[in-house]
Amino acid sequence: MKRVCTIILNRNLPEITDKLCEHMLEFDGDYTDICVIEAGSDDDKLSKYTTWHAKSRSIVAQGLRYCRGMNYGLVQLVKEKKFKQYEAFFLLTNDTEFKQNGTIKTLLSVMDEHPQIGILSPCSERWGERLLLKEEATKYFWFIHNNAYLLRRDFIEDICNDKNPNMIDFLFDGNNFRGYGTEHELIAKAYANDWAAAITNLVLASENESHLIDRFDQIKTQGYAENLELYITEGRNWMRRKYGFNSIWSMQLYVKNFYDHFFEFHPEFSKYKI
Amino acid sequence: MIEHALRSHIQRRRCTLLGVGPMSVNCVDSTIEIANEYDTPIMMIASRRQVECESQGGGYVNNWSTEQFSKYVTDRDKKGKVLLCRDHGGPWQNSFEQNKGLGLKRAMESAKQSYKVDIASGFQILHLDPSIDIHGKPDIEEILNRLFELYEFCWSQAREYNQKVLFEIGTEEQSGSTNSQDELDFTLSSVLSFCKEYKVPKPTFVVIQCGTRVMEMRNVGSFDSPVRVANEIPTEIQLPKMIEICNKYEVFMKAHNTDYLSDESLQWHPRFGIHAANVAPEFGVTETKALIKILEENDLQKLSEKFLDLFYSSRKWEKWMINESTATDRERSYIAGHYTFACEDFKEIKAEASCELKRKDIELDMYLKHSIKENILRYLKNFRMVKAK
Numbered sequence: 001m002k003r004v005c006t007i008i009l010n011r012n013l014p015e016i017t018d019k020l021c022e023h024m025l026e027f028d029g030d031y032t033d034i035c036v037i038e039a040g041s042d043d044d045k046l047s048k049y050t051t052w053h054a055k056s057r058s059i060v061a062q063g064l065r066y067c068r069g070m071n072y073g074l075v076q077l078v079k080e081k082k083f084k085q086y087e088a089f090f091l092l093t094n095d096t097e098f099k100q101n102g103t104i105k106t107l108l109s110v111m112d113e114h115p116q117i118g119i120l121s122p123c124s125e126r127w128g129e130r131l132l133l134k135e136e137a138t139k140y141f142w143f144i145h146n147n148a149y150l151l152r153r154d155f156i157e158d159i160c161n162d163k164n165p166n167m168i169d170f171l172f173d174g175n176n177f178r179g180y181g182t183e184h185e186l187i188a189k190a191y192a193n194d195w196a197a198a199i200t201n202l203v204l205a206s207e208n209e210s211h212l213i214d215r216f217d218q219i220k221t222q223g224y225a226e227n228l229e230l231y232i233t234e235g236r237n238w239m240r241r242k243y244g245f246n247s248i249w250s251m252q253l254y255v256k257n258f259y260d261h262f263f264e265f266h267p268e269f270s271k272y273k274i
Numbered sequence: 275m276i277e278h279a280l281r282s283h284i285q286r287r288r289c290t291l292l293g294v295g296p297m298s299v300n301c302v303d304s305t306i307e308i309a310n311e312y313d314t315p316i317m318m319i320a321s322r323r324q325v326e327c328e329s330q331g332g333g334y335v336n337n338w339s340t341e342q343f344s345k346y347v348t349d350r351d352k353k354g355k356v357l358l359c360r361d362h363g364g365p366w367q368n369s370f371e372q373n374k375g376l377g378l379k380r381a382m383e384s385a386k387q388s389y390k391v392d393i394a395s396g397f398q399i400l401h402l403d404p405s406i407d408i409h410g411k412p413d414i415e416e417i418l419n420r421l422f423e424l425y426e427f428c429w430s431q432a433r434e435y436n437q438k439v440l441f442e443i444g445t446e447e448q449s450g451s452t453n454s455q456d457e458l459d460f461t462l463s464s465v466l467s468f469c470k471e472y473k474v475p476k477p478t479f480v481v482i483q484c485g486t487r488v489m490e491m492r493n494v495g496s497f498d499s500p501v502r503v504a505n506e507i508p509t510e511i512q513l514p515k516m517i518e519i520c521n522k523y524e525v526f527m528k529a530h531n532t533d534y535l536s537d538e539s540l541q542w543h544p545r546f547g548i549h550a551a552n553v554a555p556e557f558g559v560t561e562t563k564a565l566i567k568i569l570e571e572n573d574l575q576k577l578s579e580k581f582l583d584l585f586y587s588s589r590k591w592e593k594w595m596i597n598e599s600t601a602t603d604r605e606r607s608y609i610a611g612h613y614t615f616a617c618e619d620f621k622e623i624k625a626e627a628s629c630e631l632k633r634k635d636i637e638l639d640m641y642l643k644h645s646i647k648e649n650i651l652r653y654l655k656n657f658r659m660v661k662a663k
Contacts, residue, residue, distance in 0.1 A: 128507030131454055143510045145502060180500065232500045248500070249542045252510045274515065 004032040004104050004150070005082070006090040007073035010047050011039040011063050012219050016211060017047040017094040028104040032090060037073050039064035040220075052076050063221060066093065066146065066179045067172035074156070075165045087111075089156070091149045095211045099125065099204035106203045107150045110138050116269065118155030118195030119187065122148055122205040130201055132274050138200040140272045142191070142259035143252065146183045148205040152195070159189045173238070178227070180235020184251045191258035196269070276357070276398055277440055277478055283315060284526070284550075289658035290543040293317040293359065293528075294650060295554025296324055296343070297612045298561055299336050300639055304646040306347060309355035312660045316650075317399060318347060319361035319552050322368035327391035330370050330384065337616045340388070344395035359399035359442075360392045361552065364424060366406040375408065382420065386427050393431045393439060399478070400428055401442040414457065422468050429474045442528060444481025455515050458482060462523040479528040479550060482516045485509035486531040489596045491559055491609060493534040517547050526550060532653075540656035553653055555594070555609075557646055562611025564645035565638075569627060572634055577627045584619055585611040 006024060010017040021034055035051040040059040054064060054072055064072055070091045077083040088111065090104060100106075103122065111117055121144045123130050133139055151171075160171050168174040172182050187197045213224045221227060239245040243254070263273050284291060296302045296318055309316040320343065326332055328339040338346070347356055365381035366372050368388070376384060389400060404420035412420070421443060432439045443465055462480060469476045485506065487495035496503040497513075506512075520527040526549035532540070533556035543551055562585065569578035585591075586603055590610035595601065601609075614620045628638045655662040 126504045127502070128505055129511065131507060132511075141511065143508060228501065247538055247542065249510075249538075249545075256514060274511065 001085060002031055002033050003087045003108060004090055005077060005086045005088075006032045006034045006092060006104070007070060008034065008036045008047075008049075008092045008094055009039055009064065009066065009069040009073075010036055010041060010050075010094045011221070012041045012045040013094055013211060013215065014041075014045050014047045018049065020092070020094055020096060021047065021049040023098065024103075027098075027101040031104040031108060033086075035073055035077070037064070037069055037076075039069050039072075062177075063219075064167070065174075065177055067176060067182055068167045068174035071170040071172055071174055072167040074160075075167055075170050078165045078170075084153070087153055089151050089153065091146070091151065093147075093207070095208045096148050097206050097208050098122075099206070103203045103205070104150075107200070110198070110200050110202060111150065111152060114138065114196070114198065114272075116194070116196050116266070117198045118152050118158075118190045118193075119144065119197040120150040120152075121145070121197075121199050122203040123199050123201040124206045125204055126206060127199075129199055133199065133201040136272060137202050138198050138272065139274050140196040140198050140259075140262075140269065141274060142187060142197070142255045144183060144187065144197055144199055146179075146186075147207045155190060155193070155195045158193045158195070173242070175242075176235055176238035178231040178234055180231045181239050181248060181251055182235075184248075184255050188255040188258050191255070191262045194262070194265075196262065196272070198272070276438055277475075280315070280440075280478070281526075287658060288544050290548050291315065291317060291550040292650070292653050292657055292659060293319040293361070293550060293552035295361070295552070295557060296320050296335055297554060297558035298615045300561055300642045301557050301612075301646050302335075302343075302347065303350070304557075304643045304650060306350050306356055307643070308647055308650050308654070310351065310353045312654065313353065313355065314654060314659045315355050315357060316654075316659075317357045317359045317550065317552075319359045319401075319554070321361045321554075322363060322388060326368055326370070327388050329391075330368065330388060333368075334613060334616060340391045340395050340397075344397070348396060357399055358392075358395070358397040359401065360389070360397050361401050361554075362403045363389055363392070363401055364403040364406065365420070366408050367403065372408055378407070378409070382423065385424065389424065389428050390431050393428065393435050393437050396437065397439070399440045399442055401444075401479075401481070402428070403444070403481075414460065418461070418464050418468075421465070422472075425465075425468070425474060426472060440478040441475070442479035442481065443477045444479075444528070455512075455519060458516060458519050459522075462519065462525060466523060476523075477525055479526045480520060480523075481528050481530055482520065484513045484516060484529050484548070486529060486533075486535065488531045488533045488555060488594070490594055490599065490601055491534065491556075491605065493531070494596065495531070498535050498539045513546060521547070528552070537652070537656055540653060543656070544658045551653075551657070555612075557649060558612030559608050560645055560649045561642050562608050564642050565611070565627075566608070568631065568636065568638065568641055572631060572636070574627065574630055577623060577630065580623050581611070581620075581627075582607040584614055584617075584623065588614050590614070 036047045036049045038050050038053040040063050161169050190197050216223050294305045324333045324335040325338050325343045332339040365385045371381050371384050402424045485496035496506050496509045529548050529551040532551040533553050566578045585607035588610045590613035591606040594609050631638050654660045
């Protein structure tokens with residue numbers, strides 16, 4: 001039985017997705033099953049490794065995006081009664097690239113060593129955070145980009161909508177379609193529930209944004225600039241509606257507050273505090 | 275006394291003190307007038323390129339020497355609200371020392387001479403910044419040694435002149451990146467040990483990089499950016515850590531390169547506990563844009579073209595451009611404008627423009643100052659230095 005299920009989100013870029021799947025099958029295949037979600041992809045642009053093809057009219061028109069997409073995959077696993085068979089879920093978009101050959105074994109060993117970690121992310125060569133990971137390869141953060149989250153199932157079960165699992169709000173808040181600010185929310189929920197969110201430099205992952213910039217028409221999405229503007233505008237409106245926050249900085253301080261509180265109750269983890 | 279007043283002001287009002295670069299005579303006048311009108315302290319932060327001592331040839335702003343500049347401000351600042359500050363003092367921080375290729379010893383002597391005149395002229399805050407070296411890349415220990423030498427010198431001069439001066443430290447460079455937390459901690463710890471050992475007052479301000487960087491006419495650092503800037507620690511992580519370190523050493527934190535930030539980002543400065551922030555080129559650009567706008571609005575295109583040509587041909591915009599910039603010639607001219615305000619060609623065109631506008635009952639300098647003041651007020655309001663409503 002594999003300990004991890006990797007969920008990969010694809011929309012109309014089969015060759016990129018296949019490459020990522022094949023990399024993972026070759027180097028991480030002993031540790032993870034792979035599930036590919038087609039977020040409204042055209043029938044002739046499906047990955048060889050497609051698991052689920054979401055193709056309702058609205059999904060075909062606008063895709064799923066990260067929050068709804070990952071919720072969709074997790075909910076499918078719940079529906080198929082496979083959710084509980086995994087210890088953790090590795091959430092990837094298809095533009096993720098790994099520096100090393102094997103990733104998941106190392107991430108699992110970090111999780112085993114740190115049972116309080118609910119969210120774990122590889123560092124990226126392009127992230128300044130690597131400067132903070134010198135003496136300790138793994139540290140706990142209050143802000144982590146969602147390039148490649150490994151989420152512990154116990155953590156998900158602590159915060160998910162288990163009464164009515166659905167793609168809008170099972171774990172991430174899909175009402176925020178493009179997801180600006182949802183990482184903050186997830187990390188706040190982690191610390192509020194006594195889980196930590198960590199970055200490790202033992203493995204590296206990066207996001208190849210060139211696909212979004214150069215192939216947005218193929219993905220059937222907006223151009224980069226328009227997408228960015230919508231991402232921020234929608235995210236800000238969501239923050240205001242949901243929290244009454246008019247600034248991402250308010251959201252940030254909200255998360256940091258839970259982070260600091262976590263260490264007050266867990267001084268034993270202070271060496272992992274940044 | 276100044277330190278007590280400043281600390282009390284910043285802490286009581288939970289505000290961020292504004293440092294204004296003296297980009298032009300109008301900018302200096304606007305700063306003095308606003309500080310007096312609103313009864314609010316403002317730091318006038320002169321770099322060595324802008325204002326320099328007589329013996330080193332003065333600066334590009336109105337060709338002022340330090341002595342003249344100080345007299346000009348002090349004579350007009352009726353309520354004593356403007357704090358004269360040296361921004362980025364230190365070796366090789368002016369063109370004279372760089373162009374002559376001075377060696378370390380000579381450059382340090384020259385920097386000391388500059389500070390000596392600052393102190394004698396009544397400058398109240400001195401930024402000691404020995405981070406530049408045109409002959410190499412000194413390590414942090416070497417930079418600290420140079421800092422201590424300047425610190426001791428300035429303190430002894432201040433005592434000699436019976437002047438109270440405050441010190442600002444920080445090896446800031448406009449990288450938009452972030453001097454590391456370890457580096458800040460080490461610097462503050464070393465400086466405070468030095469101050470204790472030599473019985474000199476500890477620095478009031480330390481410059482920290484908190485993700486601001488000015489290029490062209492915008493802030494391209496991570497502070498105002500909703501997306502990651504490659505190879506930088508996100509400001510969300512960096513800033514709270516830097517504040518923690520400054521608070522640990524009880525040294526006020528000063529941000530540089532705050533130009534062009536959004537109102538929202540500026541409003542968070544006092545909330546985060548950023549005690550002071552410098553803004554400079556934006557005010558020069560504001561004046562230049564206002565100058566061109568008023569001419570064009572009054573059908574004086576020939577004059578505006580003359581100005582734009584002069585600004586562009588100065589090529590002073592070059593150091594501000596991003597790689598593969600798509601900026602237009604007009605935008606480049608806006609960036610360069612204020613560097614030419616003291617040259618004779620500019621003065622001639624401006625005299626003609628003033629005459630033409632006067633016929634239409636427009637006082638050019640009044641109009642330009644109004645534009646600059648509006649811009650300064652944006653910062654003062656967002657920094658809680660004056661009431662927004």
